[in-house]
Amino acid sequence: MTIRERLRKFRWWHELGLVILIISLLVAAGTLMPRFLDIKSQLLLSRHIWEMAILALGMTLIIITGGIDLSVGAAMGLCAVAFGMTFQYTGSLALSCVAAMLTGGLGGAVNGVLISKIKVHPLIVTLATYAAFRGIAEGLSQGVSYSQFGEAFSQIARGKWFGVPIPAYLFLALAVGFAVFLSKTPTGRFLYAIGHNERAARFSGIRVDRIKFWLYATSGMLAGLATVIYISRFNTAKADAGTGFELDVITAVVVGGTSIFGGRGNIAGTVLGLLLIHETRLFVGRYWQVDELKSIIIGALLIASILLYRILSPKKGRE
Amino acid sequence: MTIYTLMKRKLLILTLTVSAILLGCSGDKESKPTPIQGGDNTAKTVTVGLLPKIKGIAYFSSCAEGAREAAAELGNIELIYDGPTDGDPKKQAEMIESWTVDGVDVIAVSPNAPDVVANAMKEAMAEGVQVITWDADAAADTRSYFVNQATAQSIGEGMVNVMIDDLGPDTEGDVVIISSDATSANQNSWIDVMKPAIENSNLNLATIKYPGENASQALADSQDVIKKYPNLIGLFGISSVSFPGAAEAVEQTGHSGKVLVTGLSTPNDMKKFVHSGTVRSVVLWNTVDLGYLTIYVAEALATGKFEKGATTFTAGRLGEKEIVGDNVLLGDILVFTKDNIDNYDF
DSSP states (O other): OOHHHHHHHOOOHHHHHHHHHHHHHHHHHHHHOGGGGOHHHHHHHGGGTHHHHHHHHHHHHHHHTTOOOTTHHHHHHHHHHHHHHHHHHHOOHHHHHHHHHHHHHHHHHHHHHHHHTSOOOHHHHHHHHHHHHHHHHHHHHTTOOEEOOOHHHHHHHHOEETTEEHHHHHHHHHHHHHHHHHHHSHHHHHHHHHHHOHHHHHHTTOOHHHHHHHHHHHHHHHHHHHHHHHHHHHTEEOTTTTTTHHHHHHHHHHHTTOOTTSSOOOHHHHHHHHHHHHHHHHHHHHHTOOHHHHHHHHHHHHHHHHHHHHHHSOGGGOO | OOHHHHHHHHHHHHHHHHHHHHHHHTTTOTTOOOOOOSOOOTTOOEEEEEEOSSSSSHHHHHHHHHHHHHHHHHSSEEEEEOOOTTOOHHHHHHHHHHHHHTTOSEEEEOOSSHHHHHHHHHHHHHTTOEEEEESSOOOGGGOSOEEESSOHHHHHHHHHHHHHHHHOTTOOEEEEEEOSOTTOHHHHHHHHHHHHHHHTSSEEEEEEEOOOSOHHHHHHHHHHHHHHOTTEEEEEEOSTTHHHHHHHHHHHTTOTTTSEEEEEOOHHHHHHHHHHTSEEEEEEOOHHHHHHHHHHHHHHHHTTOSOTTOSEEEEGGGEEEEEETTEEEOOOOEEEETTTGGGOOO
């Protein structure tokens, strides 16, 4: 094999580009603000991203199939209210966590049924549930915020094992699980087939509907899990939990190289996308101390990543 | 040209561009605050993080103006003024965490939801940061002092009194309070004072609305109550967002003259309503002085000048201010009317 062929076969241009971007960012940030690279504070501030990171795993799989889940942030609001109300009536944190996860799973299942059985486009379905979940959450809770879950519960999000935040272990385990599922199992490979050409996938005997149902249900369950961490971090369960998360999560996945049209993407890219967005936001926030700059820079990143994809991906890999 | 060289060149160009952008954006920012670790000499710079509930609204911008004035007077202050542009208390918590990590000396918080920021504030204190609250208070174990603009008593009674005075003491009818979030500690403490004061008058409190810090929601809620309560004669807009919202709703529905609006906001936001007659009195405190006092207290705490147990505190041009318990009091309310509102610009 010649070098030329080998390079053409090299599938990781996008990831490589992201790594270079992240390294340049860190080098620039470290030069301008040496304490930015301090590992202890990096670990501490990493808690700003774990909920989004968990949601991004489910979102990656969904976008690979050519779908989208706009309802994840709103689902967190619903899960938070379920958590708060369960806590109010039972006083049990364990039950409240279960309630949040079940609510998330149920919400995701509703998406799944509408998408796979009634065959409505995911964009429409989850746009509808995006509004509905938040509305139900606000209606049920009447704007009340539930609080005072105790110091021990705060430790889920704020505690550390061996200097590393507890949610990091959870995310790592989930990310490895999702990556293995996606690249090593037949069902995982089917997701790409569905994203490339759903009709062809159906004709090849892939149970597209069943797979889709479970993808959206999983996304909902992950929202439940993310909510538990979120509530622990802020010691508050309120209907506004996760507001705006869907866009940040989708941004991370797309920056990570997953094609919004489906058929292309992986977990490693998503992890890099999350890292890039998180570090950018941290740097902008800590260096300029101007909150509104963050969203501008994230928007610029999204555009940059699309350009990156255009420049670096081999021609035949493009849609 | 082979793909190999093409890729390599593109990659190189991209890397260079990105690095250039990153460095270019920040080339002229050499004078960023670099908090000094340790070293207890008196000449040390005190970095103060001043955190408003929302950045970019007139109320807090005027506080920031006073804070900048105090920082310039004191000379040893590195002032950081930043806050969420959407008023999300979770972003406040994340900013407190970032500032703590960056070694800020004092963090002055106006918490939008005390529960949400409590953990971050406690962590900051554990890291040796002086944490105070200003404008709105939080739980006593999450901060050392509260710079209190005016007591809940004086504000709550002040609003009810101007309503009764402006309507005429014998007028009977329904009034409605348009508050902020149901969790806002300030608004809730004023409501606690307003309720009995309204009960003791000829007025009847029909309901309380919680539109949050959201202008369009405040407008919608006000329109709802105007429709729902035919005997409505007065609206209290008790946040700087809900007050203009309520006044706008009254004007839009043609109830100006029938429903009187009063409440708490900045003069600039309310001038046009005061001149049109929908609003006769605006209750507030001197917000510029509030920001000013906060910075003086912050500096005194960081340099050890603040004496525990003292009953007064001297703050520059404001002179002596009273300390009650762990509250540093700014003073009384300020009522703006048609006669004096044009003298203020914030």
